[in-house]
Amino acid sequence: MKRKFIEKFKQKYGPWAVVTGASSGIGTEFAKQLAAIGLNLVLVARRKDRLENLKQNLEQSYKIQVRIASVDLTHPDFLSTFRDLTEDIDIGLLVSNAGMMYIGHYFDNDLDAEMKMIDLNVKAPSILTHYFGKRMIKRGKGGIIYTASMLGFMGTPYATAYAATKAYEVAKAEGLAYELKSKGIDVLALNPGLTDTEMTADYDFSAMPMKLMKPEKVARTALYCLGRRTLATPGKMNNMMNFFAKHLMSRQMNTKMFGGFMRKTF
Numbered sequence: 001m002k003r004k005f006i007e008k009f010k011q012k013y014g015p016w017a018v019v020t021g022a023s024s025g026i027g028t029e030f031a032k033q034l035a036a037i038g039l040n041l042v043l044v045a046r047r048k049d050r051l052e053n054l055k056q057n058l059e060q061s062y063k064i065q066v067r068i069a070s071v072d073l074t075h076p077d078f079l080s081t082f083r084d085l086t087e088d089i090d091i092g093l094l095v096s097n098a099g100m101m102y103i104g105h106y107f108d109n110d111l112d113a114e115m116k117m118i119d120l121n122v123k124a125p126s127i128l129t130h131y132f133g134k135r136m137i138k139r140g141k142g143g144i145i146y147t148a149s150m151l152g153f154m155g156t157p158y159a160t161a162y163a164a165t166k167a168y169e170v171a172k173a174e175g176l177a178y179e180l181k182s183k184g185i186d187v188l189a190l191n192p193g194l195t196d197t198e199m200t201a202d203y204d205f206s207a208m209p210m211k212l213m214k215p216e217k218v219a220r221t222a223l224y225c226l227g228r229r230t231l232a233t234p235g236k237m238n239n240m241m242n243f244f245a246k247h248l249m250s251r252q253m254n255t256k257m258f259g260g261f262m263r264k265t266f
């Protein structure tokens with residue numbers, strides 16, 4: 001990363017960032033890359049041992065402070081932990097990244113599991129946006145990143161409810177980015193395609209036209225695009241698919257094509 005980029009990033013989005021879902025995959029990468037930029041971090045997930053290891057590694061490697069919170073973001077009272085942990089620090093960046101996915105026939109997933117996914121993928125980002133967004137408005141600058149998904153651009157059979165939760169984040173980022181621009185706050189929906197993380201480990205994506213990307217590149221794309229764009233999709237192949245989806249195909253055709261791919265993954 002270039003020095004000028006780092007200085008500008010720290011000035012606008014520092015001194016502290018909150019990263020949810022930091023115990024694995026894309027979230028761990030966000031934590032590592034933000035630490036390399038020099039931001040202090042509040043890292044959140046349920047697996048405390050993972051967060052403790054990451055804290056130790058990052059504090060040893062960079063001159064930053066790291067606070068961790070083992071929090072279940074589907075718990076109704078989770079915000080109280082964030083209040084206690086962050087009331088004395090200046091948060092300039094929220095990376096709302098934690099998420100869960102269900103792939104399979106819609107009615108094979110029970111309603112409780114679907115509600116939990118909505119709690120994590122939709123409700124928790126909204127609660128965090130209200131809490132940290134209001135604080136950022138007071139300070140007159142900041143940034144919010146939602147890890148959404150390419151699937152948020154279309155109805156996706158066999159990931160029907162998951163895609164719908166990601167569509168919420170895409171639309172929310174677009175609306176909020178417009179509203180918050182005059183307040184000095186940048187909003188980005190990161191829309192990864194297939195990424196090589198624990199989330200994708202149990203499925204067979206060999207029928208898909210794109211390869212699984214590394215989480216390093218996915219997180220890097222988001223940090224580079226924040227403040228420059230509202231939607232960001234990492235990877236050339238994924239962007240080509242977005243182009244075809246948007247300019248050459250109808251929504252119905254996209255849904256049909258992805259239905260064909262998704263049926264072969266589980």
Ligand SMILES: NC(=O)c1ccc[n+]([C@@H]2O[C@H](COP(=O)([O-])OP(=O)(O)OC[C@H]3O[C@@H](n4cnc5c(N)ncnc54)[C@H](OP(=O)(O)O)[C@@H]3O)[C@@H](O)[C@H]2O)c1
Nearest residue numbers: 021023024025026045046047072073098099194195197199
């Ligand atoms: N992998 C892909 O192909 C892909 C593609 C598009 C978008 N995404 C999105 O990228 C984001 C990160 O996913 P990933 O691919 O990096 O998967 P991952 O490795 O499974 O990471 C998910 C993260 O969310 C945390 N999490 C899950 N449930 C939680 C809960 N109830 N409370 C708090 N934290 C919770 C997990 O930590 P704990 O288990 O320790 O709580 C973990 O840190 C998700 O929003 C996902 O939807 C992924």
